[in-house]
Amino acid sequence: MARAIAVSERVRGTTSPNPPVGCVILDAGGEPVGEGATRPPGQAHAEVVALARAGDRARGGTAVVTLEPCNHHGRTPPCTGALLAAGVARVVHAVADPNPGAAGGADALRAAGVEVGSGLLAEEVERGPLRAWLHFARTGRPHVTWKYAATLDGRVAAADGTGRWIGSAESRAESHDLRAKVDAVVVGTGTVRVDDPRLTARPTGPGPAPARQPLRVVVGTGDLPAGARVLDDEAETVHVRTHDPDVVLGELARRGVVDVLLEGGPTLAGAFTAARRVDRVLAYLVPRLSGSGAPAMRDTGVSAVAGAVGMVVEQVSMCGPDVRVSAVPDR
């Protein structure tokens, strides 16, 4: 399953609105004979890719897959059918499919005499490659990760407004990797006016540029400056003229966006937080003391700390010299 997770990580950002699934086929003797991950929408699912690689060696073997195989005809035939046709004897999946339309795969396989196991490394998959998609399947809303870099005392910019990326080179590189793995990057019109970011995923090392770019989304009722970098042709850009996070997320869902990286400034971050539409906070805390400049977030409508939005720290780690904190709402 760890291998299936690793395989699925490679296709993150390329499969929405489908889930980035990974699959490994073992032959009857337990040897890996094929692996695969979800192809872009309309193309083969992970199981079908892996089965094609395994060929006849799948017969009597095991399919290890991060998500319960689908049981419905969408743009592609159901994976359960492909697994049965290949003669697989056993299927082990990490998490069940919460999608009413596609679920029932495990039952269908069992009914056809296949042994089905589930739950293996489920938490790792739920927190990792399938986090956004599972959230989308359960709520109908894209998953929002608010990412920011702030000084230890919570400032994202100094008093003179400088602060385009205050994190370390390591955090900056990770930030570009993140952009390449999501469907959309969201900022407010204020950030476009002040910082004029490109919002593309760019390699920070000698490697090649990412094969695809996230959708660039600018939120706010104001106009964009004519020469703004987000209007260049490096990636698609959409301007959503609203201040309501749910209107933004509705528009993004309509466009097949599942995984959103919110890189907005303090005001947009505050609006999403107040609307309870931040599903994960990813904070890069830079070991510096500033004492002035913009705070990381403002205007959430919270009037006392007792009423602040409670979170649970999921993981704390170092990213170069910075402290990386991942936290999720305490629901």
Place this chain on the structure above:
Amino acid sequence: MARAIAVSERVRGTTSPNPPVGCVILDAGGEPVGEGATRPPGQAHAEVVALARAGDRARGGTAVVTLEPCNHHGRTPPCTGALLAAGVARVVHAVADPNPGAAGGADALRAAGVEVGSGLLAEEVERGPLRAWLHFARTGRPHVTWKYAATLDGRVAAADGTGRWIGSAESRAESHDLRAKVDAVVVGTGTVRVDDPRLTARPTGPGPAPARQPLRVVVGTGDLPAGARVLDDEAETVHVRTHDPDVVLGELARRGVVDVLLEGGPTLAGAFTAARRVDRVLAYLVPRLSGSGAPAMRDTGVSAVAGAVGMVVEQVSMCGPDVRVSAVPDR
């Protein structure tokens, strides 16, 4: 040496202006036969306490001590003399004494035929029990730890001013332990007016109250409210009528204070930071998003993040649900 460090930790906060030193005596066969830590000022040093417990068994043995034994007549006779009189054959210390008046202990012992080793667990001692005292010995200034609890977005209080202790119960308990281990707790007059803290070390569990209380120090030119809790008789309080951190530290040094816990609000924290008088930051980051209220620090005179005070993260760990970050200036 690990044992000597543990023994010294127990007397932290009771020895200033002397260092909290720990000593373990091993007999000629390497068995521990006595241990001791620095007694309050004017009383025995760690070596003398440990030697008294070891008695004749120290002869031909080893003294393991966190600091190079002193070689001068202060209020007590030199420890080197006590070690020689006891017939110790070997001395191993963690860190050398930087104090010109007391140093030379290792040389004196060697001249008398004692084998001397040094550097064992030196970093642990330098960062731990002797950190404040070594800083004081090198700079003449008390060591300042700025401790605060802030939400993940860097707020110490909500817009309505509420925020007396926003950390978890675990962080609160640790905060009281810290107070019991330092010589002085410093706040500004603003904190006294708004929060009216007691600033004493109080047990948060069923245990007994600490045997001693830190000096309570209020900084600022304004008067204290007549009924302020810091004016009660639970501990001594001094009001230093200045805004200059160096004046405060000079006054505290005069009073024999070596280890200072700065618990001040944003303005006092900013003044100490701008003056480069914060020697360690101990931040408890509470997994909450506030979006309003006071920032952790303000007015440092830093006008751009590039000019912010650079720090190095020393340790990151959890304290209950909170993230504990210890950082020191990047000098």
